[in-house]
Amino acid sequence: MEKAQVILERTYDASPTRVWRAITDPAQMRQWYLPVQDFRPEPGFGTSFEQQNKGKVFSHVWKVTEVVPGEKISYEWRVTGFPGNSRVTFELTPDGEGTRIKVSHIGLETFRGDINPDLHPKNIEEGWDYFINESLTNFLAKGPAQVIMERVYNASAERVWQAITNVDQMKQWYMPLTDFRPEPGFETSFDVSAKGHDYRHIWKVTEVIPNKKISYEWRYGGFPGNSLVTFELTPQGRTTRLTLTHVGLETFEGYKNPGLRITNFENGWGSLLGTMLPEFLEKLPAAATAG
Numbered sequence: 029m030e031k032a033q034v035i036l037e038r039t040y041d042a043s044p045t046r047v048w049r050a051i052t053d054p055a056q057m058r059q060w061y062l063p064v065q066d067f068r069p070e071p072g073f074g075t076s077f078e079q080q081n082k083g084k085v086f087s088h089v090w091k092v093t094e095v096v097p098g099e100k101i102s103y104e105w106r107v108t109g110f111p112g113n114s115r116v117t118f119e120l121t122p123d124g125e126g127t128r129i130k131v132s133h134i135g136l137e138t139f140r141g142d143i144n145p146d147l148h149p150k151n152i153e154e155g156w157d158y159f160i161n162e163s164l165t166n167f168l169a170k171g172p173a174q175v176i177m178e179r180v181y182n183a184s185a186e187r188v189w190q191a192i193t194n195v196d197q198m199k200q201w202y203m204p205l206t207d208f209r210p211e212p213g214f215e216t217s218f219d220v221s222a223k224g225h226d227y228r229h230i231w232k233v234t235e236v237i238p239n240k241k242i243s244y245e246w247r248y249g250g251f252p253g254n255s256l257v258t259f260e261l262t263p264q265g266r267t268t269r270l271t272l273t274h275v276g277l278e279t280f281e282g283y284k285n286p287g288l289r290i291t292n293f294e295n296g297w298g299s300l301l302g303t304m305l306p307e308f309l310e311k312l313p314a315a316a317t318a319g
Contacts, residue, residue, distance in 0.1 A: 032136035032149040036160045039128045042168045044120045045294050047127045048098050050167060051118050055178035055271050060167035061159060062088070066180055066269070069095045076108075084146065105133070110147060112138030131160055175274040175293050179301045183309045185261045185268045189239045191309060192259050192270075201308035202300060203229070210236045217249070225287055246274070251288065253279030272301060 040047055050056045052069040064077045067090075074091045087108035093115070094102040102117040114135035121128040133156060141148030181188055191197045193210040207216050214233040219226050228249030234256070235243040243258040255276035262269040274293060282289035 030137060031134075032141070033132065033134040034136065034149070034153045034156050035130070035132045036156055037128065037130045038160055038165070039123050039126050040165065040168050041126045043125075043291055044098055044122055044127045045291055046168065047120055047129060049175075049177070049294060049298075050164060052101060053177050055176045055273075056167075059176075060163040064090075066264075068092075068180075069097065069101050071095055081146070086146070107139070107147065110144055111140050112147075114138065129160070131156060174277060175272070175290070175297050177272045177297055177301055178269060179272075179306070180264065180267050180269050181306055181309055182267055183312075184266070185239050185263045187309065187312070188261055188268045188270060191305060191312070193242060197308070197312070201304040209233075210238070210242055212236055222287060227287070248280070248288065251285055252281055253288075255279065270301065270305075272297060 042050075050060065052067065054064050054067040057064050057067060062077065062079060064075060066075050067073070069092065071092055071094060074089070076087060076089045079086050079088060089104075089106050089108060091104045092101065093104060094100065094117075098120065100117065100119045102115055104113055105116050106113045112135065114133060117130075117132045117134075119130040119132075121130075133152065136147075136149045136152055139147035139152075141151075145151070183191075191201065193208070195205050195208040198205055198208060203218060204220065205216060205218050208214070208231075210233065212233055212235060215231065217228060217230045219228055221227075230245075230247050230249055232245040233242065234245060235241065235258075239261065241258065241260045243256060245254055246257050247254040253276070255274060258271075258273045258275075260271045260273075262271070274297065277288075277290055277293055280288035282292075
């Protein structure tokens with residue numbers, strides 16, 4: 029059987045960190061790629077989702093096989109009810125101030141496109157051309173104005189809610205707050221030192237749906253601009269999906285204020301949600317969620 033594959037390369041005017049988030053964070057993947065509900069760039073992680081195309085429903089099954097954070101990710105890709113298995117690999121390389129991406133999808137011949145026209149290599153190639161040269165391009169071209177991240181935690185929504193709204197818990201993993209209440213109109217401020225600079229953070233709560241959603245304005249004393257942070261919680265059995273959006277970051281004029289550049293927010297939220305919060309939840313006694 030003749031081998032069949034797709035290989036595409038393109039350079040984006042975006043940092044490797046930003047492109048990596050776009051191809052590995054499910055909240056962002058859904059905006060330009062596929063309707064995946066859960067995804068983690070961890071070897072062995074598996075997920076499945078359904079996609080409608082030309083009136084048909086296809087059930088896709090992925091399993092991550094290799095990860096080099098910020099540089100490379102590979103996963104097996106098969107379609108339930110059809111023969112074969114394939115492998116997709118994304119590779120990122122810094123290119124000046126941008127990023128060169130190489131996407132390879134091999135093993136397409138195993139889908140037997142000769143008897144399953146929907147999975148013919150030509151159709152798959154057209155799909156990748158759209159994703160990489162149009163959809164992802166347009167998504168990244170929206171500009172570095174927001175951070176969108178999604179994580180799933182092995183804890184109840186009530187437990188996660190307390191971690192993101194109870195001031196005593198927030199101080200342990202998040203920010204050095206002296207006061208915080210999940211009440212619309214509540215305001216607070218505090219200082220954070222970073223790279224030799226002190227930043228006065230000023231927050232104002234704008235929306236609260238207990239155990240489900242909280243939003244607050246986030247600005248800095250002495251700097252222009254204002255932004256909005258939103259946490260949304262979705263129960264998933266014994267786990268909870270947290271979706272974080274931080275919009276309005278372009279108003280901080282990071283091109284003039286390096287400490288407030290988008291990459292700093294991406295890295296900061298990545299550490300908070302990817303390391304600090306899960307470690308805190310893991311060691312938190314169940315009784316600590318009360319109040």
